[in-house]
Amino acid sequence: MATLKGIPVSAGISIGRAFFLNRSGAGPLPRQTLPEALVGPEMVRLDRAIEQFAQEIEQARERIPADLREHALIIDSHLMILKDPKLSGVAKRYIQTLGINAEWALDKAVADLEKAFEALDDQYFRDRIQDVRTVSGRVQARLAGQTAEIRAIESRVVLMAHDVSPADTASLETDKIMALVTVQGGKTSHTGILARTLGIPAVVGVTELEREVRDGDLVVVDGLRGVVVLSPAEEELARLSDLKYQFEAYQAGIMRGCHLPGETIDGYRLKVKANIEMLEEVPTVVNNGGEGIGLYRTEYSYMNRAKLPTEEELYQEYLDLATIMSPRRVTLRTLDAGADKFVSTLGSLDERNPALGLRAIRLCMHHRDIFMTQLRAMLRASVAGNISVMFPMISGLREIRQAKAMLAEARAQLRQEGHRFNADLPVGIMMELPSAVMIAEILAREVDFFSIGTNDLIQYSLGIDRTNRYVSHMYQPLHPAVVRSIKHVVDAAHQAGIEVSLCGEMASDPFCVPILMGMQIDCISLTPQAIPGIKRIIRQATMDDCKNLLKLVLESPSVTRTNALVQETIFRQFPDELMFYSSLLDREESPAH
Template sequence: MTVSVKTDIPPDTLLIGIGASPGIAIGATHLLNRVRVVAVERSISSEEVAAEVDAFWKAVALSRQQLEEVKAGVTDQHLVEHLYIIDTHLLILGDAMLTSDTVALIEKEQINAEGALKRTLRKFREIFDSIEDEYLRERRSDIDSVGDRLLRNLVGVTQQSVTEIGKKAIIVAHDLSPADTMQMDKSKIIGFVTDVGGRTSHTAILARSMGIPAVLGLETATGLIAAGTPTIIDGTSGTVILNPSAETFREYLKKKQAYEYHERELLAYRELSAETLDGFRLALRGNVELADEVPLAISQGAEGIGLYRSEFLYMNRPLPPSEEEQLQAYRDILAKMAPHPVTIRTLDVGGDKFVPEINLADEANPAMGLRAVRFSLKERRLFKIQLRAILRASAHGRVRVMFPMISGVAEIRACKVLLEEAKAELVAEEIPFNAAISVGIMIETPSAALIAGLLAREVDFFSVGTNDLIQYCLAVDRGNEHVAYLYEPLHPAILRALKMICDAGREAGIEVGMCGEMAADPLYSLVLLGLGFDELSMNAPGIPRVKRILRQLRRSEGVAILDEIFGFATAREVAEYLEIEMARRFPEYFAGPIP
């Protein structure tokens, strides 16, 4: 690729994206062609159908071969732990909804393979776009990645591989697949930026695991940045600086050196407990979706799993998993996490989105429709199967069951009735289980926060899902770029809701945890400590950093700071005050007031 620097880009041109993988990279850019193939649908004759079907199956076979080659080439132990991502893409390639539906469209509609695949992928994307949970919604990127690979192989388009990059560079691309990321040579690729993508995508997860700074979701980066442009990327803040001045270069070089020093220092904290200077101990646990993620959580010092997203057992398949399949999956994660506890969240999606055998009508507002525990209480047969599997797994390790999106006491009582029915069935069948299994709920609706005192009498623990709680309390769709700025974790209403929840849990003598994104942000550690959370659950790479912060604080400091922040009227005021306070205590992490 010919290097061409855009001379019309002013010094210190600033771009803001999503900080997907922390760290600072300084270097010249390398543009990688990752623009999607545009599939053109056309009608075909009956004589052409067989050839189009054959071309589609050949593209599937070639795509499978390519992914298997990626798997075979992975030797880095950190990446071996993430091979489940490639396995997920292989499963998608074998999914009947993808292959059979595409072939059926070719045969019945008499359209070309690219057009049929385009229609099938559109159906998949519509399903994922309707999902409220950001983490689940980001799984659409896996469908996109597999679909793009299939389309390229169908039309015979080749693309430059990241393995062909011969010198140190910051990659600029429209998008990067997990397979691309896995093949990156860290001695050559020092960071990357993309037009699309989110913090919870598999590409972002891999970048964090590999320690490659990344900024995603820049929208127009490939149109603005030419090959060879001197660039700084800050994967912590989501900042990209083009053509940095000498002063900016020196500033970020110092930041880079300080960051790398403290990252090395964090290694010493992985095996230590999250205990404050005045003896208050928190449990730091991991959020996972598959058992293959557990080794990474353990390596980062997780003391159990605070959120196991069981809905991934239901994805990419024509029928829901059987009791035996679920039992095996739960036993697998328990065996890997032993002797620490595993909290299994029951199915947290709408049934029409993941259980094809159930045909529910489309909903105008799925975020507030038949989802999570509401769906489970409607489809009791499916719910009972999952509860039986969780109970049976409790005979093999420390399991906690957690019900999502509870809005009132009646719902939790209905869940507990079904749980007791499942227990009675297992007793009658002489199947062992832990009769004293801990039962908890996610607090993620305003109603649950308001009646936390009533709910606390019904359960053994709370886990606050801040992602949804903030969204619902503030009536903000954080996926909507027009109002996302209103999504404020430090909004006075949110802080008061969190205090109400923690106070209710403490009064009832039950544990209160947090499994939303707030838990992993060191900026909030002092506040969460003051509120009295017993457990924080997060993606594995955030654990050592939060642990280091907590071990250098006193709980009394957190309690004292609550008096100050509850006196502010806006989230902005709280954030500015908190960042100054954290910068005073940890200047290596916090540089001062937020811009």
Template sequence: MVELKGKGVSGGIAIGKLAFVKRDEISVKRTRIENTQKEMERFETAKEISKEQLQSLYEKAVKEVGESSAQIFAIHQALMDDPDYNDSVDNIIHSQCLNAEYAVAVTSDNFADMFAAMEDEYMRERAADIRDISNRIMRNLQQSQEEQSQTEEKHIICADDLAPSETVQMDKSKVLAFCTKFGSSNSHTAILARTMNLPAVIGLGEELLAEYNGKEAIVDGSTGTIYIEPEQKMLEEMRRQQQAQEHRKELLKELKGKENVTLNGQKIKVFANVGGLSDIGQVLANDAGGIGLFRSEFLYLESSDYPSEETQFSTYRQILEKMAGKKVIIRTLDIGADKQIDYFHLDKEENPALGFRAIRICLTRPEIFKTQLRALYRASVYGNLGIMFPMIISLEEIHKIKQVVSEVKEELKAEGLPLKEDVELGIMIETPAAVMVSDMLAKEVDFFSVGTNDLTQYTLAIDRQNPKLESFCDTHHPALLRMIEFAADNAHKHGAWIGICGELGGDLELTEQFLAMGIDELSVSPSLVLPLREKIRSTDMTTYETAEKKLRLNS
């Protein structure tokens, strides 16, 4: 098996045989000609034919990939009419008495070189456009046909680079994926592949050897990897992933825009967990109802110093705007334990999971906390924000937090900055302490969100990172489920709503139990949103009672 790494520019998995695009090298001879007028006419005719071809490519592309992607072929026609380009051809034919093919080849090289030497990466890539239009004119001068693949089977198309015209001309029913040695993510091929929903990996380099032609391969467009002559194990794994992707695509078609409601009419919200701005596309693509957990740590982890209020404000604002009015719950800084940041200069601890982390840092160093809260409240006017505080164990902490929150709001108002008064405030339920006093906490906040990962480790006294303990770790331990139920009852008794944002929220074996507890929201990784929706929509809670009894008897 050979593994090659490139850059994935269009996601998805394809499995099939590799086929290299054959190009007949256009060989151009330099010949002296007598009748320069006639030679110019040959050039003009070839150019007109070329423009007609581009026009029909344009029309084909409009139908297949839409107007905006098709426009490239209209622009290529404009390139052929460029006066400097035409003057150069005219000049070589007339003053040097040379043939049209040679005149076009030289002109093409000169203009392509000019673009290739430009500083701007986008402009450098335009050299490929110049070569593409010039090759077309030369082919028409020689009246040679463009190579069309004649194979019946579907293939993974490989090439040094693909011109947009080549990409569009391919018979789409025979293409599984694109792989190129060169190219960039701005290239038309990358854009077209994304529009056509085909996996594409570019920049594989010279290691993409011509001798691989016809060999079986796997293309993984999301990781940018191709596996040539894959091992059986790899093949099975990728087939499984491919099926999961297909399944998700079908689910999406079927379930997009549908409600999360059980057969007997019980509704629950399904939100997504997010770790950065770039995940938002996945949240929307998978049709999540909102963001149940936005981990703000990435802002601090990606930075070499404390991120400023402006940086944070602009990020939060972008998230809220992208989510366009859907609920976005942002969790304040949760570092310490397994997430360390140098510039915080935190002391080494014997027992970091039980140490100086999350809200404990924020309440000890209010300047860090205030900067984040100011940015959050300033962003609040751009959407539907909720703020959530991690690692809570006591009522006193909530009082302290609320004190800081009201200071921040007063400050912003005094500065005349707009903010939303009724931003929902919630806490993570991830310590047994918070569960046991959840009746007191629920009176003070708008919502709870159960962090099942930490709650599991603190309840079972099991370190999640220790593989030796795996056999002792029962993630469905009745102690844990009772804790969640206890917190849910207290939340509802005191007018708060409750969600689950830990890994357990996406555990389809527990969905019925969570519905039975009356959990209001489940926040899961974006790829689990639709499978969870499917599970909810096929559940009938009227027949659930017996199973619930079984759980209670067992426990």
């Protein structure tokens, strides 16, 4: 028996026989220098390999089964990567300037992109390098003369692969796949999205997979802990089988109640919405009982593109989202990009401290033409009647008024051009900077709602980079300063008569949600997969208990004491939830635990 470690991306446990879809082909890439006469033909060779793969995935897009149709959007993103000059253009430049073969040049271009992505602050965007590697790997295969043929699956199997591309989805017999395990991939990779759509366990980033596992091996995929157990001993197999049935019973229980409202035993109603990046996630939101989209991250539409999206493209995307979700409300966050969220068409900025630099609303005000295009698209889509707009990283009154002035200008333009839009479009702001928290009472008079972004609020309040391994343990959601800041924002919003929601990771943390409920927050927005479990916690709680817990937390002088107090209370009140709940979160374990 052996255990391989990876990253859990879809919860559950599955026991079956291994079946390899593909392997890396593991040999080293050929590295050759070319005579000048062969440089031109080598660039043509690279173009042909790219075009061959592009044709294959475009054809695959048309063959995707109806129940997986939303994955066509990921294929679109891979086509964007193929056409992005930061990949193909740089590779061809290396062929031309260094006189090297296409395989080597493409590898160097990917390495350049990896360096850029490693500097990003946002985990979602850092994980996009996995998509670049997948695309590059498939082009490398075409350069080596390999075909895209998929082996037939004859019985139910645990599917293993170096990676699973969106194009593979079209050819897979998904009803025969019990679980997914890959060498490549991160928490937000396509493999995880596919597995969650199919409702099967998945573990990615298992680096030793190809060396340790053979076709036909008996394996247990533990998507709760992120491990793959090879040839388990009888006692371990019995234990994992029992855990599998317990989890399936728990999952069935929370799914049965996921479409019920988030309402406590004594009648307090808390709206539970979802955070998403792409249209393809909408079915997951609806299936998991999401009551709307509390945060739509519009940055994805700007990623991996040779050109900026047009107003018409954005309008259609936002209108489709609103129409599909109707009558549930959709909150569109304007472009939250910058040096920490790479938008290739804007180029990289030379900033010594990008976290405090030209990003989010500041970047939009700097590139007013880009911002105006997005605002016009949002306004036009608002005819659906269920769209709200919010501005990120607001530090004070001036930025709100500047953004609202541009929104008014966009309204005037559209009115003059004869376009329809919702004149009463609700406008809100992200409360994620300490400066905004301190003047929450002033800002509340300017907007229709607040949305508290706790991920950045905690980082900026505590001066902690949660991606820095030396200090990430100090990233504490229940630090007294953080709890008091959130309560101050909630109180200020309610005094002004506006709604306040919270869309950071605290919204999907069972140790934090009862405290937020004690503050009488109006709405939480979280990863779609976490909604059923959080709703069940809400429905088993009482407001008296939540208010009493909040009182104790506010009286606690230290984060250590707060964490101990909260853990004791939550474990006592929700023992069943905490046995499995953390495995359902599409993120690292919260430092509050």
